[in-house]
Amino acid sequence: MRVRAGAALEERIIELIHERGLAPGEAMPTEPQLMEVLGASRNSVREAIRALQALGIVDIRHGYGTFVGQASLTGLTTSLAFRVRSSAGHGIRAIHDLVEVRELLETGLIGEVARARTSEAMLSALDALVTAMAHDPGADRAFHALLYENCGNELVLQLIGLFWDTYHEVEHLLGEPADRTGDLITNHRRIVDALRTHDADAARDAMRLHFRDVRDRITRAEAAAATDEAPEAS
Structure with a gap:
């Protein structure tokens, strides 16, 4: 079974969170920073971030930025x-x-x-x-x-x-x-x-x-x- 390309990018973002020791509530790298570090396009990064938001892994606060989420099971x-x-x-x-x-x-x-x-x-x-x-x-x-x-x-x-x-x-x-x-x-x-x-x-x-x-x-x-x-x- 082929792995969706976006899924691989989501996993790389999760790994980046762990590598940098980012705790829930801490700010994520900005979109341009993620594009540079991951070598991905703006649209690909945005799609991956939205998917991680649905899982509660990241929290998008409009006007403030993107933060590491709590990943609550309630979702x-x-x-x-x-x-x-x-x-x-x-x-x-x-x-x-x-x-x-x-x-x-x-x-x-x-x-x-x-x-x-x-x-x-x-x-x-x-x-x-x-x-x-x-x-x-x-x-x-x-x-x-x-x-x-x-x-x-x-x-x-x-x-x-x-x-x-x-x-x-x-x-x-x-x-x-x-x-x-x-x-x-x-x-x-x-x-x-x-x-x-x-x-x-x-x-x-x-x-x-x-x-x-x-x-x-x-x-x-x-x-x-x-x-x-x-x-x-x-």
Whole structure:
């Protein structure tokens, strides 16, 4: 397979960032400087910079210049949602895989969080978010982000946010959800209670129970899709 010429230039710009030790937020070489260093035309450099901007690797600030970006994973939500919706079986199997990966990640992490000493301030904030779930869907996302805020792993926070955003982007493929707000709140309360007692096993069990409702909904959607696709008897 032939490699797109622009792709090679993008890789050279990334390598240049590393070679010069440029950190996120620092200014990139100017366009004329990139043209000279890379031996590329103005249009080629601009195309490569725009492609890197889409990936979050560079940040174009109009009127100020081009800077090294944070390369946040949140920008991948649209791509991942497209992949799910483009999958066979109405994307339901892909949603199953997405939720499975998130469950494995969070079930593994929550035990570590439970063993750590969670401050009363954080526990109170988690309690407040659980209460807010009755009227604010975004409280669920904020709850899971706060859970792992002190784990010291920025990638974890970005991955969990990516999976949450993508799931809610494609959730409509599962059909109309039942009103399970009460169960949602109860399950999250169990997680907080386990953190208060530093019970890692209880925390993992509570997290699995939280995901069980999601998995049950996916199972129902898979069964409905299979029924719709079954050939009619002649």
